[in-house]
Amino acid sequence: MTTLHDNSKLLLNDNIDLQQYWYAIARHKWGIFSFSSIIVLLTALIVYSMQPVFRATVTLLIESQQAKVVSIEQIYGLDTSNSEYYATQYEILKSRELIDRVVTRLDLINHPDFNSKKFAFGFSLDWLSWLPFEIVSNLDQLNPSEEELKLSVIDKFVDRLSISPLRKTQLVNITFESTDKLLATKAANALADAYIESHLDARLQMTRKATTWLTGRMDTLKEKLNQAEKRLQDFRDRENLVDMQGLRSLAAKELQEISSSLVIVQEKRAKAENNYKQVNTLRGQPPEAYESIPAVLKHKLIQDLKSAKAKAERTLAEYSKRYGPQHPKMVAAKSKINTAIKNIHRQIATVVAGIEKEFEIAKENEKTLSNALNRSKKRIQDINRKEFVLNELEREVETNRKLYDTFFTRFQETTATSDMQTVNARIMDPAVIPRIPAKPRKMLSIIISFLASLIIATVFVLLRDHFGNTFRSSEDISTKLGVSNLGILPLANTKWNLDLNPLEIFSRSEYVALAESVRTIRTGLILSGLDKPQKITLVTSSVPEEGKTMLSVALAIALGQVEKVLLIDGDMRNPSLTKKFEISQNAPGLSNLVGGTATFEECIHHPQRSGIDVVSAGVSPPNPLELLSSKRFKDVLEELGKHYDRIVIDSPPTQVVSDALILSSHAQAVVYVIKADSTPSHMVKSGVKRLLEVNAPLSGVVLNQLDVKKASKYGRYEYHNGGKYNHYNTPPLS
Numbered sequence: 103m104t105t106l107h108d109n110s111k112l113l114l115n116d117n118i119d120l121q122q123y124w125y126a127i128a129r130h131k132w133g134i135f136s137f138s139s140i141i142v143l144l145t146a147l148i149v150y151s152m153q154p155v156f157r158a159t160v161t162l163l164i165e166s167q168q169a170k171v172v173s174i175e176q177i178y179g180l181d182t183s184n185s186e187y188y189a190t191q192y193e194i195l196k197s198r199e200l201i202d203r204v205v206t207r208l209d210l211i212n213h214p215d216f217n218s219k220k221f222a223f224g225f226s227l228d229w230l231s232w233l234p235f236e237i238v239s240n241l242d243q244l245n246p247s248e249e250e251l252k253l254s255v256i257d258k259f260v261d262r263l264s265i266s267p268l269r270k271t272q273l274v275n276i277t278f279e280s281t282d283k284l285l286a287t288k289a290a291n292a293l294a295d296a297y298i299e300s301h302l303d304a305r306l307q308m309t310r311k312a313t314t315w316l317t318g319r320m321d322t323l324k325e326k327l328n329q330a331e332k333r334l335q336d337f338r339d340r341e342n343l344v345d346m347q348g349l350r351s352l353a354a355k356e357l358q359e360i361s362s363s364l365v366i367v368q369e370k371r372a373k374a375e376n377n378y379k380q381v382n383t384l385r386g387q388p389p390e391a392y393e394s395i396p397a398v399l400k401h402k403l404i405q406d407l408k409s410a411k412a413k414a415e416r417t418l419a420e421y422s423k424r425y426g427p428q429h430p431k432m433v434a435a436k437s438k439i440n441t442a443i444k445n446i447h448r449q450i451a452t453v454v455a456g457i458e459k460e461f462e463i464a465k466e467n468e469k470t471l472s473n474a475l476n477r478s479k480k481r482i483q484d485i486n487r488k489e490f491v492l493n494e495l496e497r498e499v500e501t502n503r504k505l506y507d508t509f510f511t512r513f514q515e516t517t518a519t520s521d522m523q524t525v526n527a528r529i530m531d532p533a534v535i536p537r538i539p540a541k542p543r544k545m546l547s548i549i550i551s552f553l554a555s556l557i558i559a560t561v562f563v564l565l566r567d568h569f570g571n572t573f574r575s576s577e578d579i580s581t582k583l584g585v586s587n588l589g590i591l592p593l594a595n596t597k598w599n600l601d602l603n604p605l606e607i608f609s610r611s612e613y614v615a616l617a618e619s620v621r622t623i624r625t626g627l628i629l630s631g632l633d634k635p636q637k638i639t640l641v642t643s644s645v646p647e648e649g650k651t652m653l654s655v656a657l658a659i660a661l662g663q664v665e666k667v668l669l670i671d672g673d674m675r676n677p678s679l680t681k682k683f684e685i686s687q688n689a690p691g692l693s694n695l696v697g698g699t700a701t702f703e704e705c706i707h708h709p710q711r712s713g714i715d716v717v718s719a720g721v722s723p724p725n726p727l728e729l730l731s732s733k734r735f736k737d738v739l740e741e742l743g744k745h746y747d748r749i750v751i752d753s754p755p756t757q758v759v760s761d762a763l764i765l766s767s768h769a770q771a772v773v774y775v776i777k778a779d780s781t782p783s784h785m786v787k788s789g790v791k792r793l794l795e796v797n798a799p800l801s802g803v804v805l806n807q808l809d810v811k812k813a814s815k816y817g818r819y820e821y822h823n824g825g826k827y828n829h830y831n832t833p834p835l836s
Contacts, residue, residue, distance in 0.1 A: 126563055134559040141555035142548055149547045154539030158286035159277045160294045161531035164191050166272070188272075191527075192265050195276065195297055201259050203296040205252060208288055215282050216255045263293070273530065283536050290533035301526050320509050327502040334495040341488050353485055357478040364471040371464035378461035381454050389447035401453045404446060411442035572779045573786065579776070579803050582783050583790055588773060588802035589623035591616060591649070593809045607656055608663075616656075623653075623804055624660040627771060630801050637743050639801075640672075640769035642753045642762040644789040648777040649806040651678045654752035657773070662714035665747035668706070670717045672753040672765050674726040677719030679752065683709040691720025696735045702742075715746070730764045739768055756789035766798035773801060778808040 127134065166187050194200060210216045266275040276293055280286040380395045398404060418435035425432050573579060576587040592615055608617045627639065641657065643650040651673075658669040671679040674693055679685065685707055690700035695717065707716045723729050742749060751769065753762040766772050772793060776786055793800055 123564055127560060130559075130563045134556065134563060137559040138552055138555040142552045145548055145551035146544075149542040149544045152542050153281045155279050155281055155541045156283035156286045156536045157277055157279045157540035158283070158290045158533040158536055159275050160290040160529060160533040162274050162276060162294050162297070162527050163530045164188060164272055164274060164527045166526075188267065188274075192267060192274065194300075195265050195274070195293065196260060196263060198256055198260075200293065200296050200300055201256050201263075202252070203300070204289060204292045205255050205259060207292055207296070208285070210255050210259065210289075211248075211251055213282075213285065215280050215285055216258055217251075259289070276533075278533075279540065287533045287535045291529075294527075294529050294532075298527050298529075316509055316512060320506065323502060323506040323509055327499070327506050330495065330499040330502050334492075334499055337491060337495055353478065353482045357475070357482060360471060360475045360478055364468070364475055367464065367467045367471050371461075371468045374457070374461040374464040377457045381457050389450045398450055398453050398457075401449070403449050404453065407442060407446045407449055411439060411446065414438040414442055571782050571784070573776050573781065573783065573805060574779050575808075576805060578783075579805060583787065583803065585774075585790065585800060586802040588626045588804050589619055590778075590808050591619050591623075591653070591804060591806045593778070593807045608659060617660075620653075620656040620660045623773075624657060627657070627773065627801060628661075631771060634770070636771040636799075636801070637747070638739065638749045638751065638769040639771045639773060640751045640753050640762070640765050640798075641773045641775065642766075642789075642793075643755050643775040643777075644757045644781050644785045645755050646676070646758065648755070648775050648781060650755070650775040651682070651752050653773070653775050653804060653806065654750055655679070655682055658714050658750040659712055661748050661750065662712065666745075667714045668717065668742055668746040668749045669714055670742075670749060670751045671719040672730070672751040672761065674719040674722055674729070675754060675759065675761070677722070679716055680718045683707065683712070683716050683718075685709075685716065685718050689718055689720075691718035692738075693720035693723045693726075693729060695720070696729050696732065696738055697723070698734070717742075727759070727761060727764065730761055736768060756792055757785055763792060763796050763798070766793055766796060770799055771801040772798050774803045775806050776803055778805050780807070 205211065262279045264277045264279075266277065268274065276290050278286050278289040278293070280289065377395070381398075384395070414435060418432065418439060421429065421431045421435050573582070576590060579585065579587045607613045607620070627636070630636070639657075641650050641654040654669065658667050661667045669679065670692060671677050672692065677691075680687055680689070689707065690704045692705070694700035695702065695705040700720075705717055705720065707718065709716055729735060739749070751765055753765045756762045774786075774790060774793070790800065
């Protein structure tokens with residue numbers, strides 16, 4: 103039994119089958135050829151009815167480096183040294199201002215190639231005059247003005263113009279197209295001449311503007327220079343500045359000398375201040391206390407007095423050894439010692455007073471030199487400020503003088519060389535009158551149209567064949583569904599007779615191909631159930647009118663030739679077996695049998711010459727789905743299975759109702775019928791998917807009503823001895 107996991111994957115074949123593409127092209131070869139022939143015919147009519155267009159080309163040399171005679175680029179900021187220069191020139195060649203010159207020079211407004219109202223024969227056609235007066239008065243506004251007409255001509259000129267620079271050169275081709283070969287030549291040459299003249303005019307105009315601008319600018323610069331010089335001289339007179347460098351050097355030397363003297367005075371003041379502090383700390387002490395001060399002790403007079411005192415003391419010591427205290431010499435020696443001590447005290451007082459005086463003088467000298475130093479610094483600062491202002495005024499004068507000299511020199515150059523203009527372009531190869539039209543290239547257009555139409559038609563055919571939404575062969579079944587194909591039922595060459603007795607399929611010679619196809623399906627179905635018996639076989643389809651009922655009848659009859667077979671009409675909503683086997687509509691059937699209103703003998707019919715038994719649908723119940731889902735229906739099938747080798751059930755379509763899904767749960771084999779080249783693939787996939795979702799035992803698919811001749815063009819229809827069956831009038835199963 104086919105499992106849900108295996109069959110639910112609908113495979114897509116990614117392999118490119120060139121043979122199938124070839125068959126598709128061969129099948130539609132006349133359509134492709136007809137389409138290409140029509141396109142070629144239309145192309146030929148169009149190209150041979152088109153007016154020939156001539157093309158004239160002039161080659162122009164554009165130079166980026168020019169002799170800068172006037173050299174006013176610096177004034178206007180022009181720079182022609184980069185690659186953008188050429189792109190700019192190409193755009194200038196297509197500018198409206200330049201084309202306007204050519205239109206005016208060649209009087210293209212009145213040329214028949216640009217004015218639709220003018221004809222080559224020299225007369226004009228005013229179709230508005232043919233209209234009634236009222237309409238003409240309302241249409242007067244449609245008559246364009248002269249300016250609008252010129253703009254229209256310029257637009258047409260631009261459409262016919264092409265600028266093509268030659269790579270890695272300074273050459274550019276100017277090409278113009280026109281139905282008038284002489285006009286094409288004149289227009290191309292005229293545009294090149296107009297470009298050169300436009301460049302000269304522009305440079306001359308720029309030179310004149312530069313001269314005027316330089317004149318006005320020089321007057322302004324001269325006035326600024328005079329004012330700057332006057333401010334400089336006034337500053338020198340006001341500050342009495344003669345030699346600023348010498349004055350600044352003298353002030354610097356004076357500052358240096360004062361600074362050096364101030365350092366010496368500060369050292370003396372510090373020393374005097376130290377002595378003064380020592381003396382001041384001993385103020386009020388006896389004179390002997392001041393002898394501890396180094397400045398006092400080291401004073402020369404004090405040292406001399408102390409030496410005299412020491413001498414007197416030595417003399418007194420010698421006299422004391424020989425004389426008594428009252429001896430005159432002893433008295434005299436003592437008197438000298440006292441005198442020496444008084445002199446020392448007096449001199450100490452003098453030295454102390456001198457230290458105080460020296461400190462006061464040192465402070466005064468330091469203050470005087472500090473003031474002098476500040477005055478010197480201030481003077482130098484004043485000199486620096488004056489020098490800064492002086493330098494600024496001198497720079498202003500120098501800048502104005504240089505700027506004035508530059509403009510004066512440029513003015514002289516511009517004035518002297520205003521008539522020496524150079525051009526940036528020249529014609530290297532003028533346009534000549536073309537001998538043959540450039541377009542239309544008739545034969546090339548026809549060949550291209552033929553090839554293009556051939557490719558388009560072929561691609562359309564291949565896409566239509568590849569993305570076809572129906573089933574056209576057994577390969578489509580395996581490719582799109584991924585299930586096996588039990589067989590193919592060919593389409594008849596004549597209209598199928600719906601009233602035909604199914605027994606005639608196997609009894610009349612014209613239906614031998616159909617009978618053989620049914621037997622092939624029978625064989626495949628029997629072989630698929632060798633390992634596991636398939637007593638109940640269900641036949642269904644996606645939608646009505648696909649031939650499932652006819653296949654059910656034919657398959658049951660074919661099986662009835664080798665087995666005991668019962669055919670059941672499971673479509674109680676739309677029964678059809680009663681008509682096929684000429685059974686009365688009121689005869690009891692499946693619904694009666696399941697409902698218990700009739701016996702098996704009453705419900706089973708035995709059509710003559712069919713070799714099978716048939717159970718019709720019976721009375722149409724209000725709830726067929728509930729009836730088929732009941733346990734009673736299962737019991738009926740089990741009972742019937744005891745008396746028959748095989749039971750074939752004709753069920754409703756899967757996309758209409760769910761009866762087939764219920765019936766598939768009781769079957770051991772399900773045969774799915776597809777109408778060839780008719781049923782949409784998505785509908786078939788949906789029906790197969792629904793069956794697989796309920797684990798229906800799908801044995802395979804039967805492709806019905808296949809056009810054998812058409813299928814043979816696909817190269818896909820493999821049918822045993824198919825060639826000898828092509829002449830049979832095989833009816834379709836419907």
